[in-house]
Amino acid sequence: MLEPRQVTNTEQARQIVEERGLTHVKVGVFDQDGVLLGKYLRKDKFFSALEGGFAFCSVVLGWDSKDQLYDNVKYTGWHNGYPDAEVRILPHTCRELPMEDNMLLFLCEFTGQAEAICPRGTLRRVLEMADSMGLNAKAALEYEFFMFKETPESVRQKGFRNLEPLTPDWFGYSVLRNSVHAELYHQIMDLGETMDFPLEGIHTETGPGVLEAAIAVDDAENAADKGALFKTFMKVLAQRNNLMATFMAKWSGDYPGQSGHIHISLYDDAGANVFYDPSQTHNMSQLQRHFIAGQQKLMPEFLAMLAPTVNSYSRLIPGFWAPTEATWGVENRTTALRVIPGSNKSQRVEYRLGSADANPYLALAAALAAGLYGIKYKLEPEAEIKGNAYEQEHPEYLNLPRTLWESAQRLKQSEAAREMFGNEFVEHFAATREWEEREFRKHITDWEMDRYFEII
Structure with a gap:
């Protein structure tokens, strides 16, 4: 059986979820303050997202660490209705969550227009x-x-x-x-x-x-x-x-x-x-x-x-x-x-x-x-x-x-x-x-x- 840190690609991400009989996994993305924001995804949604990504409300790039909305950023806000931002799942970040019984965590990155301001994406470009x-x-x-x-x-x-x-x-x-x-x-x-x-x-x-x-x-x-x-x-x-x-x-x-x-x-x-x-x-x-x-x-x-x-x-x-x-x-x-x-x-x-x-x-x-x-x-x-x-x-x-x-x-x-x-x-x-x-x-x-x- 695969161990979480052996996962390197989408095929292996599917494999480890199937091997463990998981119904859900946890996914998360770090915002500009370094706060991990995420959710549980059902297995079929996760498998789909592995291929094409999934949507995350862009408000997470438009509010501060106390969920107060910025009034001075161009990317997202009331002016464009806080549309969805696309994120990609990073299979190689798969990790065990020992405090949760049989649960895996996968990190994500923002893509599309949001990629330019994504903290992890900024480091990757450097x-x-x-x-x-x-x-x-x-x-x-x-x-x-x-x-x-x-x-x-x-x-x-x-x-x-x-x-x-x-x-x-x-x-x-x-x-x-x-x-x-x-x-x-x-x-x-x-x-x-x-x-x-x-x-x-x-x-x-x-x-x-x-x-x-x-x-x-x-x-x-x-x-x-x-x-x-x-x-x-x-x-x-x-x-x-x-x-x-x-x-x-x-x-x-x-x-x-x-x-x-x-x-x-x-x-x-x-x-x-x-x-x-x-x-x-x-x-x-x-x-x-x-x-x-x-x-x-x-x-x-x-x-x-x-x-x-x-x-x-x-x-x-x-x-x-x-x-x-x-x-x-x-x-x-x-x-x-x-x-x-x-x-x-x-x-x-x-x-x-x-x-x-x-x-x-x-x-x-x-x-x-x-x-x-x-x-x-x-x-x-x-x-x-x-x-x-x-x-x-x-x-x-x-x-x-x-x-x-x-x-x-x-x-x-x-x-x-x-x-x-x-x-x-x-x-x-x-x-x-x-x-x-x-x-x-x-x-x-x-x-x-x-x-x-x-x-x-």
């Missing part, structure tokens, strides 16, 4: 550019996330205040904590193995109830699937244990923010790591220097794809393990880009800017496209940063936007973004980020009430 340059990208994603002894009901009853973390105090890399909660850790590791987002490592980070998980390296497209599925089903697993996991960039001003670091390496068709050159300092090839230069130059322009929420910018402040300028260094965790010297197998760059709340497809697309741009135009990076990057002065053009609105404007104005992602994507995604900022401005924060209510 990977096609890499392929045209004779390059194959590998990537690994890391996520920090907080776990709470809360439920969706309790956090709302508490107004998201006075939440109880899974564990108290600051205790990074704690064997005490992961031994006390060993059953949960084993559930997480087992889920990663079963659903094919295996974890190279998982440990407590510094802060109450915070964990960090490093997903195993894979080809870039698979790596993004794994990151997106990890975030989704970590929340599922937590809630099934009467816990909650959050990937907010920063949930409290008292603790460091939550990152979504991206490790990238490039290989040629012969399987050689093109970043690796043992004749050069730090084993950095000229191609890796160009790649880093592109990432550095375009980081301020692509920031909205890596820091996509208002909350993302609460993390990007000095002294909290998050970069504030587009800097690079060798084995330097205070810089935005960390070159990791190694072998033909391990030479890579870590894009440390990304936050945990980013859409994995778009974050990886941005990090990779910027590097390819640097290779294409043979850019050279600024001088390597040694020591604490937070305490050093940097050229003004390396400063990152400080707000989501500013990031959206930089993306819209970026000729490089339009070249690498297409006009349709840039216009649509920038508009969704402008909406996000405008929605935030409608609300009064606790900080404003405390600061101004009595005194001003």
